[in-house]
Amino acid sequence: MKLSAFIKQQRKLYGMTQKELADRAGVGLRFVRELERGKPTLRMDKVNTLLDLFGHELAPIPTVDEGGEDA
Numbered sequence: 001m002k003l004s005a006f007i008k009q010q011r012k013l014y015g016m017t018q019k020e021l022a023d024r025a026g027v028g029l030r031f032v033r034e035l036e037r038g039k040p041t042l043r044m045d046k047v048n049t050l051l052d053l054f055g056h057e058l059a060p061i062p063t064v065d066e067g068g069e070d071a
Contacts, residue, residue, distance in 0.1 A: 002038065003035070003038075003047070004035060004036050004037065004038040006056075007021075007032075007035055007036055007050060007051075008036045010053075010054040011032075011036075014054075018032045018033060018036070019032075021050065021053070024053060025046075025049045025050045025052075025053055026049065027046050027049060027050065031046055032050070035047065035050070044058055
């Protein structure tokens with residue numbers, strides 16, 4: 001699952017608006033909106049602050065090429 005979809009799913013699961021999520025995490029509303037839209041460049045510390053509210057953090061995961069093997 002993409003990060004943008006995960007954040008949006010978790011936010012809705014917890015019954016929060018984008019504004020409420022931004023306020024609870026101490027980040028700007030614009031940041032939450034950009035994150036949920038899949039902006040390719042974001043500050044990792046802010047992303048981790050949001051993820052921490054849901055008990056998660058950024059971590060490396062293996063990429064898979066089209067042949068199904070690790071890259």
